[in-house]
Amino acid sequence: MKSRSLAAVFFLAVLFLTGCGLFEPRTPDKPGSGAVPWISPTEPETVFVNVKRAIEGKVVENYVRSLTTDFAFHPDPSDSTELSATRPGIFDDWTVDGAERQVSQAILDQASSLSLTFTQRDAPIYVSADDAVFFLKYELRVVYKAGGADVFYGLADFLMRRETDQFWYVYTWIDKRDPDFPANRTWGYLKGTKR
Amino acid sequence: MSFAVLLLASAALLLPAPPVFSQTQPDDTSSPLAFTVSVQDTSEVESDSTVAATGTSALLDSLRALRARTTDAWMGPFAYSTGYSLNRNTSSWDQSLKFELFAHGVSVTTITTSNLYADTETGSDRRNASTRVSIDYDAGDHSTIGLDLNTSRHKDNFLAKQYNTDQVLAKAIYSWHESEKFAWSVTARAGSVNETKPTHEGRGTTSNLELSALFVPLSICSLSVGATGDLANKRSQSVFTGIETRDRDVNEAFEASLDVRPVDIMSLAVNFNKASSTLQYPVGKLQETWVSTADGVDGTLHLDIRGDSYLLLSGRYKDNEVSYDIDSTKSTSFLSKSASVDFVPPRYARFAVTSRFNVEQSSSVQGTGRTGDTETRMLSGSLVRPITKLISANASGNVSLTQYFFYDLASAGDDRDIYKDAFSFGLGLGQSGKAYSGTVTFKRDMEKMIYVRAVNSGNNRTTELYSLIGSFTYRRGNILFTQNASMTAGYNLLHFNEDQNTLSRTTNIASSIELPFRNRGSFKLSHAYRVQDSGTYGTPEGSDVTVYMRSGGSVTEELNLTTAYKFTPAIDLSIAQRHQRSRTFAFASERKFWGKPRKVLELLQDLKMSYKVDEKSTITVRLAKTNSAFGTGYWNGMASFSRNFF
Numbered sequence: 001m002k003s004r005s006l007a008a009v010f011f012l013a014v015l016f017l018t019g020c021g022l023f024e025p026r027t028p029d030k031p032g033s034g035a036v037p038w039i040s041p042t043e044p045e046t047v048f049v050n051v052k053r054a055i056e057g058k059v060v061e062n063y064v065r066s067l068t069t070d071f072a073f074h075p076d077p078s079d080s081t082e083l084s085a086t087r088p089g090i091f092d093d094w095t096v097d098g099a100e101r102q103v104s105q106a107i108l109d110q111a112s113s114l115s116l117t118f119t120q121r122d123a124p125i126y127v128s129a130d131d132a133v134f135f136l137k138y139e140l141r142v143v144y145k146a147g148g149a150d151v152f153y154g155l156a157d158f159l160m161r162r163e164t165d166q167f168w169y170v171y172t173w174i175d176k177r178d179p180d181f182p183a184n185r186t187w188g189y190l191k192g193t194k195r
Numbered sequence: 196m197s198f199a200v201l202l203l204a205s206a207a208l209l210l211p212a213p214p215v216f217s218q219t220q221p222d223d224t225s226s227p228l229a230f231t232v233s234v235q236d237t238s239e240v241e242s243d244s245t246v247a248a249t250g251t252s253a254l255l256d257s258l259r260a261l262r263a264r265t266t267d268a269w270m271g272p273f274a275y276s277t278g279y280s281l282n283r284n285t286s287s288w289d290q291s292l293k294f295e296l297f298a299h300g301v302s303v304t305t306i307t308t309s310n311l312y313a314d315t316e317t318g319s320d321r322r323n324a325s326t327r328v329s330i331d332y333d334a335g336d337h338s339t340i341g342l343d344l345n346t347s348r349h350k351d352n353f354l355a356k357q358y359n360t361d362q363v364l365a366k367a368i369y370s371w372h373e374s375e376k377f378a379w380s381v382t383a384r385a386g387s388v389n390e391t392k393p394t395h396e397g398r399g400t401t402s403n404l405e406l407s408a409l410f411v412p413l414s415i416c417s418l419s420v421g422a423t424g425d426l427a428n429k430r431s432q433s434v435f436t437g438i439e440t441r442d443r444d445v446n447e448a449f450e451a452s453l454d455v456r457p458v459d460i461m462s463l464a465v466n467f468n469k470a471s472s473t474l475q476y477p478v479g480k481l482q483e484t485w486v487s488t489a490d491g492v493d494g495t496l497h498l499d500i501r502g503d504s505y506l507l508l509s510g511r512y513k514d515n516e517v518s519y520d521i522d523s524t525k526s527t528s529f530l531s532k533s534a535s536v537d538f539v540p541p542r543y544a545r546f547a548v549t550s551r552f553n554v555e556q557s558s559s560v561q562g563t564g565r566t567g568d569t570e571t572r573m574l575s576g577s578l579v580r581p582i583t584k585l586i587s588a589n590a591s592g593n594v595s596l597t598q599y600f601f602y603d604l605a606s607a608g609d610d611r612d613i614y615k616d617a618f619s620f621g622l623g624l625g626q627s628g629k630a631y632s633g634t635v636t637f638k639r640d641m642e643k644m645i646y647v648r649a650v651n652s653g654n655n656r657t658t659e660l661y662s663l664i665g666s667f668t669y670r671r672g673n674i675l676f677t678q679n680a681s682m683t684a685g686y687n688l689l690h691f692n693e694d695q696n697t698l699s700r701t702t703n704i705a706s707s708i709e710l711p712f713r714n715r716g717s718f719k720l721s722h723a724y725r726v727q728d729s730g731t732y733g734t735p736e737g738s739d740v741t742v743y744m745r746s747g748g749s750v751t752e753e754l755n756l757t758t759a760y761k762f763t764p765a766i767d768l769s770i771a772q773r774h775q776r777s778r779t780f781a782f783a784s785e786r787k788f789w790g791k792p793r794k795v796l797e798l799l800q801d802l803k804m805s806y807k808v809d810e811k812s813t814i815t816v817r818l819a820k821t822n823s824a825f826g827t828g829y830w831n832g833m834a835s836f837s838r839n840f841f
Contacts, residue, residue, distance in 0.1 A: 025600075025612035025614055025643060025645040026610075026612055026645065026647050027647075028645050028646060028647050028648075028652040028655055028690070029647065029648055029649040029652050030649060030652065030691065031649055031651075031652045031653030031655075031691050031692075032649040032650060032653075035653035035654045035689055035691070035692050035695060036653075036654055037695060038656070038687060038695075038697075039697070040685060040687060040697055040699035040729055042699055042701065042727050042729060042748075042749070043749070057654075059651060059654050061611065061613075061644055061646075061654070062654065076317075076319075077312065077319065077321055077351075078319065078321070078351050078353045078354055081349065081351060081354065081358070081393065082354065082393045082394075085358075085392040085393045085394055086392075086394060086474065086476060086478075086483070086485070087485065088474075125821060125829070126775075126795065126797070127821075128773075129723060129751075129753050129775065155316070155317065164662070164664075165640070165660050165662070165683060165685060166681075166683050166685075166699075166701040166703070166727070167685070167699075176314065176316070176317050176319075177317055177319075177353065178317075179316075179317050179318050182353075195527075
C-alpha cells in the first residue's frame with residue numbers, strides 16, 4: 001500500500017516536471033515575412049525538398065533538422081588535400097551541432113540569396129527498408145551581400161535512414177567533385193573555407 | 196607560453212611524429228604489425244593520410260613506452276599486409292611493410308605504406324606512399340641518439356600535381372625513470388625539410404623539443420606535465436605567382452594534469468592545456484599568416500555516496516581563436532564555459548528506484564562576422580522506476596524524463612531558443628531465459644524552436660511526437676519469433692501560421708521468424724506492413740472551424756527472406772531476397788486517388804571468408820552484390836592478406 005502510494009507520488013512528480021517547464025523561451029517578435037514550409041519527411045525524397053527550402057529560405061534550423069545527431073560529412077579527397085595544406089585538420093571533428101551548423105549559418109549570413117538544385121544521377125539503393133543511399137548532383141548558386149556571385153557544383157552520396165519517429169534523415173554526406181564542371185568548386189569546399 | 200629553452204619547430208605538419216622505437220622483446224613472436232588494413236565499411240571515404248596527428252597526449256604516452264634494456268640482438272618479422280576494397284565505383288588498395296631489428300645497441304625500424312584510390316564516376320585517381328625509417332643507438336643508461344627519415348609522396352590527378360614531403364631529423368632522447376615517484380623524458384630533434392604543397396613549395400630547417408614528466412609525491416596524488424615546441428624556418432615560393440617568402444612556422448603546446456584521491460570515496464582530476472600555432476606561406480603576392488590559439492581547463496570531482504550512488508561535478512573552460520591577417524572576416528573566436536552536475540541518488544532496495552539528473556550550462560561566442568553570444572543551457576534527467584513488485588514477478592517498468600534548453604543570443608535576425616523535453620513510460624514482460632518476453636513503451640517528444648526577431652519568427656514552431664511501441668518475442672527450441680508494432684503521430688505546429696500546421700501518422704507492424712538448419716545454416720523470413728498518412732490543419736471555405744484534412748500517404752508491404760550457411764568455420768555465405776510493394780495516395784476534393792504501384796525486387800549476395808593459413812598468414816575476403824529492381828546494382832567487397840615472412 002505504501003509502495004503504491006509512493007509510486008503515485010512519483011508519477012505525479014514526473015507529470016508536474018513535464019508540465020511546468022523549468023525554462024521558458026523568449027517572447028518573439030511578430031513575423032515580417034512568411035514561413036519556410038516544412039514537409040514531414042515520411043519519404044526520403046522529401047528530405048531534399050526541405051533542405052532546398054531551408055537553404056533558399058535561409059533558415060538554418062530547418063536544414064540541420066534534416067540531419068541526424070551523428071551526421072558525418074566527408075569532403076572530396078582533393079578538396080581536403082587542398083584546404084588542409086594551409087589549414088591542417090580543417091575537416092576534422094565535423095559534427096552536426098558544431099561545424100555543420102556553424103559553416104551553414106556563415107554561408108547563409110553572407111548570402112543575399114541562394115538557389116539550390118538537386119538532380120538524381122543514379123537510382124537510389126535501398127540497403128534495407130529503413131536505410132537508403134541517394135546519388136545526387138547539386139548546383140548551389142550564391143549571391144553575396146558584399147557583391148559578386150558564385151556557383152558550386154558537385155556530386156553527393158547521401159546515406160539516409162528512417163529514425164524511430166518514422167521520419168527520414170541524412171546521416172552521412174559523401175561529397176565529390178563534379179567531373180562535368182572541373183573549374184567549379186564544390187559545396188564541401190565552400191564549407192571548408194567558412195570554418 | 197614561452198620556454199626557457201630554445202623552442203624548435205617541425206614543418207612536418209603533413210606527417211605524424213616519427214615513431215619511438217617500440218619495446219618489442221627479442222622473444223616476442225606475436226604480430227608486431229602496427230598497420231592494419233581497415234576495410235570493413237567500404238562506404239567511408241578514405242581519410243587523407245597526409246594530415247598530421249597533433250596534440251600533447253603523445254607526450255605522456257612516451258613515459259609509458261620506455262624501452263626495456265637488452266643486449267641480445269634480435270630481428271622482428273618482415274611483416275607485409277595488403278588489402279583491396281571495392282564499393283560501387285570507388286576502389287582502394289593499401290599495402291604496408293614493416294621491419295625491425297636490434298643489434299649491438301643499434302635498432303632500426305622501417306614502416307612503408309601506400310594507398311591507391313580511384314573513383315570511376317568522378318575520374319579521381321589518388322596515390323599516396325610514405326616511408327619512415329628510424330635508427331636509434333643506446334648512448335648510455337638514460338640516453339638514446341638517432342636519426343629519423345620521413346618521406347611521403349602524394350599524387351592527385353585532379354589537382355594535376357604531386358605533393359612531397361622529405362624530412363631528415365637527428366634526435367636525442369634522455370629519460371630518467373628509476374623511481375616510481377618521479378620520471379621524466381626529453382626528446383630533441385633537428386633537421387631539414389623539403390615540401391611541395393598545392394599552393395607553395397618550401398625548404399628549410401626544422402626542429403622540435405618535447406618534455407614530459409610524471410611526479411607522484413604521495414600515494415593519493417599524481418601530477419603529469421608535458422610540453423612541446425616546433426619551429427620551422429623555410430624559404431617558400433608560390434606555385435602560382437612565383438613570389439618568394441621567408442616563413443616561420445611555430446607550434447607550442449603545454450599540458451598538465453593533476454589527479455588526487457584523498458579518500459576512497461572521492462577523486463579530483465584537473466587538466467590544463469594551452470597551445471598556439473603560427474603558419475605562414477605565400478599566396479598570390481602576399482605572405483599569409485594563420486595564428487591559432489587554444490586554451491582549456493577542465494576539472495572533475497567524483498564523490499561516491501552509497502552503493503551505486505554518486506555525485507559528479509565537472510567544469511570546462513575552452514577558448515579558441517583563429518586569426519587570418521589577410522582577411523579578418525575569416526577570423527573566428529570560440530569561448531565556452533560549462534559546468535555539469537551528474538547525480539545518481541541512492542537506490543532503495545525495496546522500491547528499486549534509480550534516477551540520474553544532469554545539469555549543464557555553457558556559453559559560447561562564435562565569430563565569422565557575427566556578433567553576440569550563443570548560450571546553451573541544458574537540463575536533462577531521467578527517472579527510472581522499476582515496478583516489478585507492483586505487477587507480477589514477470590513484469591517491470593520504467594519512466595524517464597529529459598529536458599533540454601538552448602539559447603542563441605546572436606546578431607539580429609538569428610536569435611533563437613530551442614526547448615526540448617522527452618518523456619517515456621515502458622513496461623516489460625517476461626524474464627531472461629523465459630520462452631516469451633515483450634515490451635510496451637509510450638513516448639512523447641516535444642521541441643519548440645523560437646526565432647526571436649521578426650525576420651525569421653514566421654518559422655517558429657512546436658513539434659510534438661507521440662509514439663506507442665510494442666514488441667513480442669517467443670522462443671521455442673531454436674525457433675525464434677518476433678513481432679514489433681508501432682504507432683506514431685507527429686504534429687508540426689507553426690506559431691504564426693496555423694494554416695501550415697501538419698500532422699503525420701504512421702502505423703507499422705513487422706514480424707519475423709528464424710529457423711536454424713542443420714547446425715550450420717539458418718532461414719529468416721520477415722514481413723513488414725506500414726501505413727502512413729499526413730495532412731494539414733485548415734479552415735474550409737465557408738467555415739470558421741479549423742479541421743484536419745488529409746493530403747496523402749502511402750502503404751508499403753515488404754517481404755524478406757535471408758538464407759545463411761556456414762560451410763566451414765572460416766567461410767560464410769548468405770543470400771537475401773527482398774520484395775517490396777508500395778503505393779502512394781492523395782486526396783483531392785475529398786476523393787482518394789491511388790498512385791502507380793512501385794515494386795522493388797532485390798537479390799543480395801554476401802560471401803565472407805576468413806582463413807588463417809598458418810601462424811604467420813591470414814586471408815580475409817568479403818564479396819557482396821546488390822541487384823536492384825531499378826536496374827542498377829553494384830559490387831561491394833574487400834580482400835586482405837597479411838604475412839610475417841620471417
